[in-house]
Amino acid sequence: DAGVIQSPRHEVTEMGQEVTLRCKPISGHDYLFWYRQTMMRGLELLIYFNNNVPIDDSGMPEDRFSAKMPNASFSTLKIQPSEPRDSAVYFCASFLGYNSPLHFGNGTRLTVT
Amino acid sequence: DQQVKQNSPSLSVQEGRISILNCDYTNSMFDYFLWYKKYPAEGPTFLISISSIKDKNEDGRFTVFLNKSAKHLSLHIVPSQPGDSAVYFCAASGGNMLTFGGGTRLMVKP
Numbered sequence: 042d043a044g045v046i047q048s049p050r051h052e053v054t055e056m057g058q059e060v061t062l063r064c065k066p067i068s069g070h071d072y073l074f075w076y077r078q079t080m081m082r083g084l085e086l087l088i089y090f091n092n093n094v095p096i097d098d099s100g101m102p103e104d105r106f107s108a109k110m111p112n113a114s115f116s117t118l119k120i121q122p123s124e125p126r127d128s129a130v131y132f133c134a135s136f137l138g139y140n141s142p143l144h145f146g147n148g149t150r151l152t153v154t
Numbered sequence: 155d156q157q158v159k160q161n162s163p164s165l166s167v168q169e170g171r172i173s174i175l176n177c178d179y180t181n182s183m184f185d186y187f188l189w190y191k192k193y194p195a196e197g198p199t200f201l202i203s204i205s206s207i208k209d210k211n212e213d214g215r216f217t218v219f220l221n222k223s224a225k226h227l228s229l230h231i232v233p234s235q236p237g238d239s240a241v242y243f244c245a246a247s248g249g250n251m252l253t254f255g256g257g258t259r260l261m262v263k264p
Contacts, residue, residue, distance in 0.1 A: 145197030
């Protein structure tokens with residue numbers, strides 16, 4: 042298996058623009074997570090899905106952030122409008138479930154100027 | 155409120171010696187603990203885990219120890235190698251969500 046695949050690897054955009062990050066989880070994994078890594082807050086969970094259904098989105102910072110999982114092999118995280126403080130590395134991860142390890146993609150480094 | 159804490163932001167060790175990375179947690183409902191290793195420009199990769207029914211788990215040069223009464227876990231790397239230089243995250247789970255510590259940057263000097 043190719044692992045969790047994220048695109049793009051890098052995204053540079055101007056404040057106010059819409060940003061869409063994409064993720065393909067490992068096949069067969071029922072859970073998908075979006076994390077954000079910053080120097081100040083470390084790895085923080087934004088939202089997770091189980092069987093394509095959002096379960097907990099309490100980590101989503103604002104209404105400008107939204108996430109979807111239209112099918113078992115694809116998820117998006119959208120920021121609209123983007124702001125400079127959204128600059129971070131965004132990771133997608135997936136796993137089989139309880140007491141199994143989480144597998145991460147290589148992340149998308151977002152820079153909002 | 156940080157439920158998982160790694161109090162040492164960095165650690166420097168000589169090649170061949172033991173590296174000990176520490177992690178504390180506050181939530182007694184956590185029952186599964188993991189360590190991840192992260193290189194620059196890559197996602198965290200799973201290293202080793204331990205269930206709360208155990209107090210030790212070993213995999214090659216890596217051993218994780220769990221002290222439930224102290225709510226403390228540690229990762230031992232013996233012997234340390236320069237390729238082990240990375241950021242190490244501990245994580246804890248009480249269900250389907252992992253809570254991560256802030257990470258410890260390990261530098262292994264040749």
